[in-house]
Amino acid sequence: MEQWQKQREWPSYDHRQPLHPYLILRAMPLTTAQQLAITIRVLASRSFQLNAGDSFGVAQSMVSRVVASVSDWFHQNSERFVKWHDERSRNAMQHRVFHDTGLPGVVGAIDGTHIAIPKPGDAQYSYINRKDFASINMGAIVDDNYRFLWFSARWPGRAHDSRVWRESQLYRPLRASRLIATAVCLRNAAITFREPDPYDDEGIEIEWEDDIGDGPEPDLNSGRNIT
Template sequence: MAAPMRIRQPRNFRDRKDVLNELSDAELIKRYRLDRAGIMLVTDLVRERITNQTERSRAVTPEMKVLVTLRYLATGKMQLYSGDDLGPSQQTGSRVITETLFALSRNEILSQYFKFPVTLENCHTKAVDFQQIAGFPGVIGTIDGTHVRITAPKEFEAEYVNRKRYHSINVQVVFDATYRILDIVARWPGSVHDARILRESSLNQVVFGRGMVPDGYHLLGDSGYPCKKWLLTPYLRPQPGPQSDYNRAHKKTRNVVERGIGQLKRRFHVLHGEIRVTPTAKVCQIIKVCAMLHNICKDRNIRIPAPEDIDEPAEDIEEDYDNAPQAVQQPPLPPVAPRPREGLLYRDEFVNLHFDNDE
């Protein structure tokens, strides 16, 4: 006797909310950090890469993929987009987030939004903006490192334990005076020192190392960085007078990078808590895409939503020192052939020229 024919059940699809047309720009910014035009701009950047080749099974549109990704970056939680009735299941959402992040993190996309000043005109513009803060001349950017917390990776786990004893990526970032990101390096484990990240970066080896930036223009960094002709650091024990004046102006001006990092992490809460994705290469994609989107928000004058308007932020980082893994004992950084006095002497000349009011 022949087996009864199996009747294929029709698939049920959730209705998808047309948020781009139903929500105001203010509501879109609250949920996705971009207005409608900004969301469409981001979608157009990657439309060809993330468009499905078939409409079978109600393929997710490029706009929907970008919305799901933006919602995840804004909140740090994979499941929250379902509360917006966007439609895709969590499994589908995870897949489209991975696909969209990969498309957005390509160098040809990122390079459109991270432009370090190298022409005399651009350097002058950046320097004028910075000088209005505390009178510090010749500054085109402020540099610092920030740690983004991650889950313990399966490979080289100990290398990702930072000095605060949690797993992280140590991210090097440079801001201009308008809190726009000029350069970002997101690939180093949390145990790696800021000075080494700088030494291995294209800023040191190419941009400044090959003289692409005109003389007389600088970055400002904290005392964890080596003092160079193009990177001015504070005096550890300043003398009263010009050195103390220099340190005060330096600190006030360099605060831009600290406030900029705060803005970036408040805008995209995925960076504020622990990023629970693997591998670490995907975490680095998330960091770079958030930085790019931050610059798009700056270009469009989109403010960060007020805390009371932000939906379900990611959890704050709570450092469990009792259960945290033991940090790796890092060997001291090798001297830079040898410890250069050139940068220190240049700083003294700079201070005498610009901060000695008796002359």
């Protein structure tokens, strides 16, 4: 696991630190590494908790408690791991990406995905996306080492990507500071950044295709990405 982490240069944290008080497993003590591995297995593979339990030699009820508790811990501590650039990290990323690709001014890779959820009882229409299943519309930006810089997972599946972006806490700071100097080209959207007009503070123009039509849906999990 440590070798894989170094290869991918993922954000580091001491996995020996316990996840208490969010995770207390008295019936069958598990190390923090085991708890993380179980949670990642369930979330990444979308497998049944029973299958994950068999793989790690624990009961399904234990898997359920582990996933809930570890997820809660990360939710409570998300600001420790998901941070936008400071000036140093931004400049470093721009240098690395320019060195590797020749693209100037890149500060992140943006993409979106639909997270499937059970159909909610209330207002379920707003959660049914264009692929006809209930979901949360999630948008995220990562750096060139796959570290999350920003994410939003608060909008129902029917919400357009433009709304997810415009209503985010990152939209205005980016627009005000003009951190992004390049154009972004997504499969079904074009985002351009221009000099703000003194009479119009809309520093970002976004053109979106509201309807894809009868053609194939865009693959939301594919890399469209460069910001």
